Every structure is written in structure tokens, then in C-alpha cells.
Amino acid sequence: MPSKSAAAAAVEEKKKSRSAIPEPGLYIDGKWVHSSGRGLFETRNPATGDVLARFPLATPEDVKRAVEAAKRAFPGWKATPAPKRGEMLLRAAQIMRQRKEELGRLVSEEMGKVIAEGRGDVQEAIDFLEYIAGEGRRLLGETTPSELKEKFCLTVRQPVGVVGLITPWNFPVAIPVWKSGAALISGCTMVFKPASLTPLCAARLVEIYHDAGIPPGVINLVTGSGGTVGDAIANHPDIKAVSFTGGTIAGRDVYEKAARRLAACELELGGKNPQMVMEDANLDLALEGVLFGAFGTAGQRCTATSRLIVHEKVYDEMVSRLVKKAQGLRLGNPVDPKSDVGPVSSEDQVRTVMNYIDIGKREGAKLLTGGRRLTGKEHAGGYYIEPTIFEAKHGMRITKEEIFGPVLSVIKVRDFDEAIRVANDVDYGLSSSIYTRDINRAFKAMDALDVGICYINAPTIGAEVHLPFGGTKNTGNGKREAGTVAVDEFTEWKTVFVDYSNRLQKAQIDPR
Ligand code: NAP
16 A cells, blocks of 8 residues: 555646646637636547647537627728738748647647648648738629719628638648638638547647737637537527538538528538549559548548449459558557558547448448457557458448548449449549549549549549639538638628719619
């Protein structure tokens, strides 16, 4: 039994290590503040289980407070010239560049993607901030002739007001920046609710905006559960638009709530993305592509390749080479540069993915490799699932439903037409890819694929920030993020008519 003083020292040590865990709080009106409630939740490293920070389980009261701050800040932010807003975003990009290594590592530690991808997540955010800062000198409207004499017509973009941002954990820096950068340049103020698995990345982002000079109240961070904080955002009468990225179930719920009060809502949801490999493809390239597309970020990208559709003539060669390569991938701590694949993000994710692996087996799909959770010494405390490949028949649940993990279904097809039919026969329409050397086929695929993003001779992942991003069918509600259209969800058009004729002119009525 330890002596009294040893026990006291142990308690002291425990207290110290407890207090060493950061508790940043909520960021409202330019300050880090306490929640009106007392609940806290922990964010953990999915590779080790270590606690990284504790955050408030915010209450609907906290959301109200954040909305009030955003409402107060709105007139001043709207009146700030857009090029000045752009300068602040450029400053944020510069700070992020200086802190890239630290932030990239945090992405790996909090979310679990390998360090090169952690840095990539931050780089995507930097790229977007630099790109969208320039939008401050455009925000283009139109001028057009009037049907009447001495009359001038133009359109201007107006910020919609206070907006709500709800984000997922798989791109914990890039996705919040896609949303917040576009909202800020548009002149909106906001309440930002990050995923409960990655609030520390969100807090670092908010710090950077603060240091870049974004005024108090313009951005407010409220952490906590989707059911409470997300719900309060979706229902709040003063939030004029909600921008949501996540799963289809939560997305539909948010959309319904926003619709009931006629608020705008932008949804970026799931995917079931196919890579097609035709008989004339460069198989080496197609192989590299599918390994990266299916097992990068442990398959937890909305654009991850989850179906490999292969022409029967090259099927055996492609599949046997793929299985060998997948078996060579090193599964390990994501901050170790030697790791090819990191853990999945949480115990819940493990359950979901392992459940789909069971479903695949029960449906009669042939497990070609993987399929196990690794719990040995090297992987203790983490959520590691082997890169898994099934030989499947189109129509099985594993070929139709989003799994969001390192699980790939390989499907054999007779020809190009069947490949397109199979590719399109799912409820999602985010990304797609075809490997072929036939230019006519490439263009036919581009036409025929019912998706938002189409790659020719490249994997299903690889978005660039200056192009629109989003999908068809259950992947969203017809909107896009990034690119020149990024500001659409945060602005409304105002049409202006200037009559300098000094007389009443009546459109459609005056004699022509
Ligand atoms: P999720 O469970 O739907 O959560 C997304 C966000 O919504 C989180 O902040 C979550 O909060 C919140 N939320 C959950 N239920 C809510 C509700 N009823 N009302 C309001 N907010 C709610 O998704 P995830 O697991 O974080 O992310 C994975 C999904 O995101 C996948 O389906 C993936 O395909 C999709 N995704 C899509 C894109 C795209 O651009 N199309 C990009 C990335 C990811 P909590 O964290 O507190 O639960």
C-alpha cells in the first residue's frame, strides 16, 4: 500500500496532469469565455487515446449569446470594404503558413490522418484563404442595358447577415476555412460549430483569425453536440443561412429546420465514389490512384474511392496487383512519416466500419485482404482497421452505402456502358474517376457520370480550391463550395435601377 505522502503526491500529480490539459472555452465576441452550462467533453488522439483538450458542451443559451454578438458585429463588418476584409484573410493565410507544421501535426493528432495529409489539410486552407482574399477585389455584379431610355441597371451582392457553420471532423482545418473564408469575404458574421471530434483544430483556427485582426463578434466558436448546438443553430431565427458539411441524416435534419423558417441552407454530404478502369488504361497509374483514393485518410474523405469498377479483360491483373500493394501499406501512428495509413477517427467509426465488413461477409462478398481491427502492442489504444478489399457484386450493401473507412469493393464489368451504369447506380453523386487512353470514352464518361466532380486518369480525390466542389443526388442540395461560386451561399443579389430621365417611365407599359 502506498504511504500517505505517496498517495497525496499521486493525487497532486493527477491534478497537475489534469490542469495541463487545455480548456480553451468558447470564443464569443472576441473573447474566450465559459459556457452557461457546466458540461465538458474531451477531444482525444485516435492513435493513442490521449486526451488533447476539454471543451464546453455549450447550451442553447450560449448559441443565443453568440448570435447576439454576431448580430452586433454585422453592420460594422458589412461596412468594412471587401478589399480590407480580404487583407485580413491574407494575414490569416500568412499566420497559418508560419504555423503550418504545428497545425499539420495537430490535424494528425486530433483527427488521425497521416502527417503529410495533415499538412495538406492546412495547405488547402492557406490556398483557399489566399484565393478568396482576392474575391474582395471582385465580388462581381453585372451592369446591363435597360429597356427604357436614360435608365441604368446593375446588380450588387449583399451579405446575407449572420450565418451558421456546422462542420465535420475529416478536414478539421480546410472545411471550416472553406466556409468561414467565403462568409468573411462576403461580409457575413457567424456562429461556428465544429465536429465534436476536432474542436482543438477549430480553436486554433479561431485564434489565427483573431491574430489576423478579424474584429470581435465576427466569428464565434460554440462547441458541443450536434443535437444541442447544431440544433440551436439550425433553428435560430436570426441565422439567415446555414452551411453544413457532414452525413446525410444530420444534413436532412438541418435542412428541414432551416426550411421551416425559410432560411437558406447549403449541404455538402456523403459519397460512394467509383474509380473505373478500362481495358486500355495505364494500369500502373490506375493502381497508384486507387491506393491513394481508397486508403488515403483511412478512407475517411467524402471523395474517397469506395468502388473500383474494372473491365473484365484487365480485372485479374489489376486486382491481384492491388491486393499485394494494399498488404504492403504500413498502418501506424499518423505523426510517424513512415506510416501510410493512420487510425479511423473514433470508437464509433470502428463500430460502423467493422459492421460494414461483417455485412460484406454476410452478403457473400469475397474478402481479398484486411478486415480486421488491429489491437496489438504497436496499435494499442488506437482505432486501427486494416486496409480492406472485397470482391463484390454490384447491388450488395457495401457497394451502395457510404462506409467512410478503409474498405474498397471491387466490381467486375463487361464493358464501358456497364461501368457507367454501375457507377451511376447509387444514391450519391460526389466524385468519380475513369482510367482510359481513349479520348472519346473519356469525354463520354464526362457527359454520362451523374456526379459533381469527374477525374480523367486521376483518383477520385484531389480538389483544388479555385474550382467548385460538391455533388448531385443525396450528396447535397444543388449548391457548391469553393471556386468563383463560393460566395453564392453567403450573399444575396440586389438589383438596382437608376432612372436619370427625370420622368416616370413604365417598363412593359410605355408604348414601344
Ligand atoms: P455528421 O455526424 O453528420 O456531423 C457533421 C457535423 O454535424 C458535426 O459538427 C456534428 O456534430 C453535426 N451534427 C450532427 N447531428 C446534427 C444535427 N442533428 N443537427 C445539427 N448538427 C448536427 O458527419 P461526420 O461524421 O462529422 O462527417 C462524416 C460525413 O461528412 C460523411 O458522410 C462524409 O461524406 C461527409 N462529408 C462530406 C463532405 C462534402 O463536401 N460533401 C466533406 C467532408 C465530409 P457532432 O460532431 O457534435 O456530432
